[in-house]
Amino acid sequence: MIFRLIFGCALVLTGCSDQVRVTAPGVSDLGIELLRLKEGEQPPAKPGICWAKDTTPAVIETTTEQFVVTDEQRDAAGTVTAPATYQTKTHQRLLQDHEEVWFRAPCPQDMTVNFVATLQRALKARGLYLAPVTGMMDATTAESVRRFQAERGLDSPELSLSAAKELGIIATDVAHL
Structure with missing residues (x-):
């Protein structure tokens, strides 16, 4: 009797196995949760809700171009008598x-x-924190947090x-989402 019950449950579970799919959680985009305010403004204060701020770095594009100032000079036999001269100009643009x-x-x-x-410990389990667990929010811990969050759009x-x-x-607090 017990054998039939176990066998029956196994058959039912086997029949469901192709319907149940377990997938690894994806990487969230923390960048979409950033609040951009005018300089000097702060988010609204509400009890139990805390905010942190950071400054995103400026993004600057540097372009370097090289121009021919004078062409090379050759004699009648084709031998270079004077090499070409070049000038380099560098431009930066704020993106x-x-x-x-x-x-x-x-x-x-x-x-x-x-x-x-x-x-x-959570960062250590993901290979991002290699120091001993101390419970202190030190520079090593902060850098590990930054690396974890940078992959998700928040470089802080x-x-x-x-x-x-x-x-x-x-x-996860459903009431505050």
């Missing part, structure tokens, strides 16, 4: 100015030693709430 961006972040009171240790060492959720160290 995007730096700007201040705001994003949701864990509140300072939540950044406890245990929370930061959990953050370090300040931990965003969305990155913390993706790392699995903060539960």
